[in-house]
Amino acid sequence: MKVDRDHSTMFRRFRWIQPLVLTLLAGSTELNAFQVETNFPGASIQVFGIDAKRQALTFSPTQHPGKGWACWWHFRLTGIQTNRPIALTLIRTSAFGRPTRAMFSHDGVNWHHTEPGVRIGANQIYRHQPTHDTIHFAWGPPFQLQQARALVQRVLDRDPSARASELCRSREGRPVPALRWEPANPAAAPRRGLWVEARQHAWESGSSWVCQGFLEWLISDAPEARKLKQHTRIVVVPIMDVDNVERGAGGKDQLPHDHNRDWSDRPHWPEVTAAQRGILEMSQAGEFDLFLDLHNPGPGDKTPFFYGSPETHLPPIRKAHQKRFHETTMKHLGAEPLGLSPIIRVSGPGYHPLWRHISKNWVAENTAERVVALTLETSWNTSNSTRQGYVSYGHALGRAVAEYLDHP
Numbered sequence: 001m002k003v004d005r006d007h008s009t010m011f012r013r014f015r016w017i018q019p020l021v022l023t024l025l026a027g028s029t030e031l032n033a034f035q036v037e038t039n040f041p042g043a044s045i046q047v048f049g050i051d052a053k054r055q056a057l058t059f060s061p062t063q064h065p066g067k068g069w070a071c072w073w074h075f076r077l078t079g080i081q082t083n084r085p086i087a088l089t090l091i092r093t094s095a096f097g098r099p100t101r102a103m104f105s106h107d108g109v110n111w112h113h114t115e116p117g118v119r120i121g122a123n124q125i126y127r128h129q130p131t132h133d134t135i136h137f138a139w140g141p142p143f144q145l146q147q148a149r150a151l152v153q154r155v156l157d158r159d160p161s162a163r164a165s166e167l168c169r170s171r172e173g174r175p176v177p178a179l180r181w182e183p184a185n186p187a188a189a190p191r192r193g194l195w196v197e198a199r200q201h202a203w204e205s206g207s208s209w210v211c212q213g214f215l216e217w218l219i220s221d222a223p224e225a226r227k228l229k230q231h232t233r234i235v236v237v238p239i240m241d242v243d244n245v246e247r248g249a250g251g252k253d254q255l256p257h258d259h260n261r262d263w264s265d266r267p268h269w270p271e272v273t274a275a276q277r278g279i280l281e282m283s284q285a286g287e288f289d290l291f292l293d294l295h296n297p298g299p300g301d302k303t304p305f306f307y308g309s310p311e312t313h314l315p316p317i318r319k320a321h322q323k324r325f326h327e328t329t330m331k332h333l334g335a336e337p338l339g340l341s342p343i344i345r346v347s348g349p350g351y352h353p354l355w356r357h358i359s360k361n362w363v364a365e366n367t368a369e370r371v372v373a374l375t376l377e378t379s380w381n382t383s384n385s386t387r388q389g390y391v392s393y394g395h396a397l398g399r400a401v402a403e404y405l406d407h408p
């Protein structure tokens with residue numbers, strides 16, 4: 001008992017070096033080996049208490065001032081005794097960082113849901129019966145820069161028509177991986193154009209898994225995928241805000257503003273500058289049709305949905321195309337376990353003061369009238385919001401996009 005008391009006093013005083021202190025101190029006692037590890041990209045946890053005997057941990061996400069909402073958490077527990085349960089108490093965290101079920105993994109690759117946590121006030125207690133002595137726990141299935149790079153490599157290995165294309169360097173100097181398809185341009189037949197991006201908000205890891213699913217489908221043997229790549233210029237960016245993804249910060253509402261409020265004439269973030277340039281180039285060549293920005297929504301949004309532009313940004317041609325695209329996605333995404341809302345929500349003047357600087361609104365304002373520009377919000381707080389569920393959703397998105405772009 002003394003050990004636990006000493007630990008908690010120590011942690012209150014030296015919160016800033018908690019993970020390190022935890023590791024060092026825990027090794028000095030017999031109750032010891034129950035430790036929190038954070039020595040990997042995207043790790044995020046602030047420890048408020050740890051009780052090795054009870055295998056109990058009280059925590060919140062790490063606060064990164066100026067780097068957006070503290071709603072992403074991911075850590076590894078080691079030295080777990082498998083003969084008793086673990087209790088993880090999440091405190092001081094908004095509903096956006098408080099999933100009904102936490103995610104756990106024994107290898108950092110395959111992720112599963114815990115049983116639903118118990119809500120007590122604003123706290124959420126996840127109890128888990130361990131079968132391994134080392135377990136990762138996270139808000140959702142993590143998708144880091146390393147996964148984006150591996151994904152790019154897998155696509156290149158499989159599809160000779162794909163090109164790796166660094167979107168830009170981030171403000172902190174990280175390369176932002178992207179993939180590109182540039183089919184030959186047969187005379188008198190302008191190509192179609194498609195831009196798909198994920199993670200303008202760093203914590204929304206599910207959107208990168210949807211993006212991965214889309215890419216997997218695109219390099220599959222499906223005849224529709226081959227046909228799409230023959231007539232469409234395609235750019236896919238699995239992670240926009242790589243710096244906050246690697247930091248383990250939320251990103252949403254970061255300073256001076258987040259990526260999805262940055263689509264102005266003078267963007268702050270190099271990823272946005274590069275995306276605008278790529279989109280305008282395709283649009284000016286008359287080869288741009290569809291922009292999809294992938295996100296995860298609020299905790300209460302149990303069915304995925306699209307955000308579209310307000311009427312001011314929907315000339316009749318775009319409106320008709322958007323309707324056809326939505327009907328096509330209803331057929332494919334709507335048949336997935338996650339489903340799809342038949343209502344397109346609008347993010348216009350009433351949604352946010354910087355609404356014109358939301359990516360899809362900027363795209364609508366700066367590209368041809370036929371271009372459809374939408375935000376896809378894939379639900380993260382449901383039993384189907386797993387890596388497998390997201391990837392399958394991405395496959396369905398691929399089928400929908402191909403069917404839509406196969407039409408004049």
Ligand SMILES: [Zn+2]
Pocket residue numbers: 200201204295296
């Ligand atoms: Zn978002």
